[in-house]
Structures are given as structure tokens and as C-alpha cells.
Amino acid sequence: MNEHSSNFLREHNARQVWHPMAHPAEMEQIPPRIIVSAEGVRITDLDGKSVIDAVGGLWNVNLGYSCDSIKQAIARQLAELPFYSAFRGTTNPRLIELGHKLIEALKPEGMKRAMFTSGGSDSVESALRIARQYWKVRGKSDKVKFMALKKGYHGTHFGGASVNGNSNFRRAYEPLLAGVFHAPAPYLYRNPFNETDPDRLADLCLAAIDDEIKFQGADTIAAFIGEPVLGAGGVIVPPKGFYKKLRALLEKHDILMIADEVITGFGRTGEWFGVRNDGFKPDIMCIAKAITSGYFPLGACVVNEKIEEAFMGSDDPLAAIYHGYTYSGHPVGCAAAIACLDETFSRDLPGNAAREGDFLKSSFETLAQKQETIGDVRGRGLMTAIEFVADRKTKAPAGKNYMAAIADAAYDAGALVRVSGANMMMSPPLVIERRDTQAIVDAVAAAVSGVKLDPAK
Numbered sequence: 149m150n151e152h153s154s155n156f157l158r159e160h161n162a163r164q165v166w167h168p169m170a171h172p173a174e175m176e177q178i179p180p181r182i183i184v185s186a187e188g189v190r191i192t193d194l195d196g197k198s199v200i201d202a203v204g205g206l207w208n209v210n211l212g213y214s215c216d217s218i219k220q221a222i223a224r225q226l227a228e229l230p231f232y233s234a235f236r237g238t239t240n241p242r243l244i245e246l247g248h249k250l251i252e253a254l255k256p257e258g259m260k261r262a263m264f265t266s267g268g269s270d271s272v273e274s275a276l277r278i279a280r281q282y283w284k285v286r287g288k289s290d291k292v293k294f295m296a297l298k299k300g301y302h303g304t305h306f307g308g309a310s311v312n313g314n315s316n317f318r319r320a321y322e323p324l325l326a327g328v329f330h331a332p333a334p335y336l337y338r339n340p341f342n343e344t345d346p347d348r349l350a351d352l353c354l355a356a357i358d359d360e361i362k363f364q365g366a367d368t369i370a371a372f373i374g375e376p377v378l379g380a381g382g383v384i385v386p387p388k389g390f391y392k393k394l395r396a397l398l399e400k401h402d403i404l405m406i407a408d409e410v411i412t413g414f415g416r417t418g419e420w421f422g423v424r425n426d427g428f429k430p431d432i433m434c435i436a437k438a439i440t441s442g443y444f445p446l447g448a449c450v451v452n453e454k455i456e457e458a459f460m461g462s463d464d465p466l467a468a469i470y471h472g473y474t475y476s477g478h479p480v481g482c483a484a485a486i487a488c489l490d491e492t493f494s495r496d497l498p499g500n501a502a503r504e505g506d507f508l509k510s511s512f513e514t515l516a517q518k519q520e521t522i523g524d525v526r527g528r529g530l531m532t533a534i535e536f537v538a539d540r541k542t543k544a545p546a547g548k549n550y551m552a553a554i555a556d557a558a559y560d561a562g563a564l565v566r567v568s569g570a571n572m573m574m575s576p577p578l579v580i581e582r583r584d585t586q587a588i589v590d591a592v593a594a595a596v597s598g599v600k601l602d603p604a605k
């Protein structure tokens with residue numbers, strides 16, 4: 149890049165664009181890093197600095213940045229058929245092939261049909277809409293409400309924001325969807341029960357969900373949505389067995405279960421899908437991100453046999469799917485996903501995620517013994533979080549300036565990490581090797597010991 153174009157980029161950075169999840173004035177003041185290229189698990193910025201991408205794009209670049217088979221598949225598809233719609237009456241070969249591949253991959257979950265979308269928020273929106281429609285098709289049109297966990301993240305469409313469990317994503321956009329109710333998350337470090345035993349906490353959360361279901365009336369609730377591991381809310385790993393018991397509870401009350409696998413799908417948690425950590429089978433799964441390793445925006449909402457049968461067996465006009473997007477089944481996206489899944493399933497990504505994730509977590513647990521500002525370390529597979537505190541006893545969260553300084557120092561030391569509130573989150577590509585995982589640990593350790601700011605600020 150020549151001097152002139154670099155200067156142009158710097159001058160206009162965050163000037164004509166509003167960035168997601170940030171205050172526009174703050175972005176002008178502290179402009180975002182301009183990432184110009186990437187290779188393997190490393191990214192390079194406009195200044196030529198190269199660091200390990202410990203964020204993995206945004207929890208999605210599971211295969212790293214150098215997967216040629218996906219790049220070639222995209223190029224081939226662009227030459228052959230850059231677009232055709234899947235709305236009633238037409239389809240395309242890659243859409244058919246990807247549908248087959250995805251349903252095969254989700255056979256253990258009993259999944260039967262996929263609807264393609266342009267990303268995670270679309271997949272969640274599709275799942276919520278299909279859940280409501282399912283009950284109407286079944287003649288139970290009172291079942292319209294949704295339940296979800298506090299701290300959950302389900303994207304930013306109105307439906308997704310409504311089931312979202314973090315007020316940051318809700319307040320400015322209220323009123324949200326009516327008839328959505330939240331239960332406490334099984335978050336061991338902070339929970340309203342002050343419970344520190346994982347099994348007891350799981351039971352308390354389940355009792356709260358059961359209580360809310362009875363209060364609302366099970367015959368008014370369409371579905372419960374949850375992430376197998378809560379990601380954006382701070383990598384909250386539910387106690388073993390929580391989701392299996394929740395599944396049984398929902399079944400007892402005849403409420404659909406939606407697993408939001410947008411982050412956890414395709415190996416990140418140490419299993420191919422997050423639901424397999426706990427061995428439960430949801431009715432609907434939301435998929436996105438790693439289905440193309442981030443190389444093309446694509447997602448899917450996938451439903452099981454029970455839902456497919458209700459729609460297929462109904463001659464009610466209500467059973468027609470009046471839902472979908474111009475880019476549902478985009479041929480280039482589907483070609484990217486086919487190549488991505490071939491590459492993904494040919495490798496032991498879950499095994500590597502489990503090994504490298506355990507290494508990250510145990511390294512940060514060791515670091516926590518020396519660093520007073522680390523309140524909690526959590527993770528499963530390559531979803532890892534460090535929660536920082538200003539005071540370990542009171543668990544007062546670390547302040548914004550402190551967190552920003554730590555993230556900057558980690559970048560200077562060679563790793564891009566993500567900070568949200570008092571959490572530092574890491575989700576590197578699943579192809580990462582030990583020397584690079586070690587480099588993330590070293591960068592974070594250098595940052596935490598080097599930053600001398602008041603952690604409360």
C-alpha cells in the first residue's frame with residue numbers, strides 16, 4: 149500500500165462509518181485498528197505490525213486465514229453462478245449440496261431441514277419465527293412466548309435482542325418483543341443465589357425456570373433459546389448436566405428448545421457441536437460463523453424431525469414458510485461453506501480446541517495466582533475468558549480504562565484480544581499450534597503485569 153492510500157485510510161477511519169458495538173464519537177477519538185492482511189493465525193495492521201489473532205475474527209475464523217480450498221471454491225462459484233435466488237420456484241446446485249452436507253453432519257441431533265440465512269442474527273430470527281409458526285400449525289396458537297437466559301447473546305435483530313440477556317444490547321432499542329422472559333444464568337462467579345457449588349447452582353437455575361414456566365403457563369410458551377456455552381456474555385460454561393436437565397424440563401412442559409450454536413458449532417467447544425458436551429438434542433439449531441470460517445456471510449436455522457413432520461403433514465396455508473432472505477442459499481456462500489465443512493471435518497479441530505483451550509485456561513489460572521486483578525478464569529475448548537476485578541473480595545468489576553490499557557498492552561506484546569466490560573475474551577482459530585497459544589499467554593501475562601493503572605478506573 150502506498151503512502152497516499154495509507155494516509156487516506158487513516159484520515160477517513162471511522163469518519164463516514166458507524167461501527168457496530170461502539171460509540172461513534174469514541175471511535176473517532178480512538179480509531180479502530182486497520183487490519184490489512186492475514187495469514188495462518190496472524191493478522192497484520194496498516195503499520196505493518198503482525199500479531200496473533202486471539203479473537204479468531206469474531207469467534208468465527210476457525211480455519212485461520214490461509215484456507216485456499218475455500219478461497220478457490222468462492223472464485224470458482226463466482227465464475228460459474230454468482231447469484232441465484234432460492235425463493236419459490238428456483239434453487240442452485242451448491243444450496244442442494246450444502247443442505248445435504250449439513251443435515252448429514254447433524255444426524256446425531258436428528259436434524260432434518262435447513263433454511264439458509266446471511267448470518268447469526270438471521271438464524272436466530274428464523275428460529276424464533278419458525279418456533280411460533282410450528283405451534284400455530286399444530287393448532288396451539290397461544291404458544292407465542294419465549295424464554296432465555298440472562299447473560300445470553302443472540303444477535304441484534306428485534307427478536308434476537310428481545311431474547312438477549314444483557315441490557316447493553318436492549319435499553320436503547322426498547323420496547324422489544326412482548327412476551328419474552330429471562331431466567332438467571334448458571335454463572336458460578338456471580339449469581340443471585342450466591343451459590344458456589346456448580347450442581348446446586350444448576351438446580352437453582354432450573355427451579356427458577358420451572359417456576360417462571362408455571363407462572364406464565366406452559367401453554368403460552370413457544371420456545372426456550374440458549375447457547376451451549378454463553379459466549380459474548382463472558383464465556384459462561386454451564387455446570388455439567390445443566391442443559392440435559394433443562395431439555396427434560398422443557399419436554400415435560402411441551403416447550404421447544406432452540407440451541408444457539410452460532411459460536412459453539414463446528415468444534416470450538418471441544419466437540420463438533422456444543423450440544424454434544426452435554427448430550428442433549430434440541431428441536432432447532434442456529435448456525436453461522438464457522439460454517440464458512442468467516443470467508444462469506446452465511447448462516448442456517450436447522451429443525452428436527454418433529455418440526456419437519458408438523459409442517460409437511462399440514463395442508464393448512466399457515467404451514468407455508470413466509471420467511472427467508474434474498475441471500476438465503478447464496479451460491480457463493482454455499483460453495484464457501486461446502487469447502488469449509490470438507491476442510492473442517494477432515495481435521496481434528498475439536499481435539500485441538502480441547503487441548504489448546506485447556507492449556508490457555510490452566511495458564512491463566514496460574515497467572516491468576518500472581519495477579520490480584522484477575523477475579524475469574526473460565527473456558528471450554530477455545531472459548532476462554534478472564535474476568536478482571538478492581539477488588540477480589542467485593543468482586544467490583546475492573547474499569548473501562550484499565551481493560552482498554554490491558555488490551556492495548558497485549559496487542560503491543562503480540563496478541564489481539566477482545567474486551568467486553570470487565571471480561572477479556574479469547575477465541576483463536578481452532579488450527580492454532582502450541583507455540584502460538586503460548587504466545588497469547590505470554591502477551592496477556594506481559595500486559596497484566598505491565599499495566600499499573602488503578603483497576604477501578
Ligand SMILES: Cc1ncc(COP(=O)(O)O)c(C=O)c1O
Pocket residue numbers: 267268269270272301302303304375379380408409410411436437
Ligand atoms: C450466540 C450468538 N448468536 C447470534 C449471534 C449473531 O450473529 P451475527 O453477528 O452473525 O448476526 C452471535 C454473534 O456473535 C452469537 O454469538
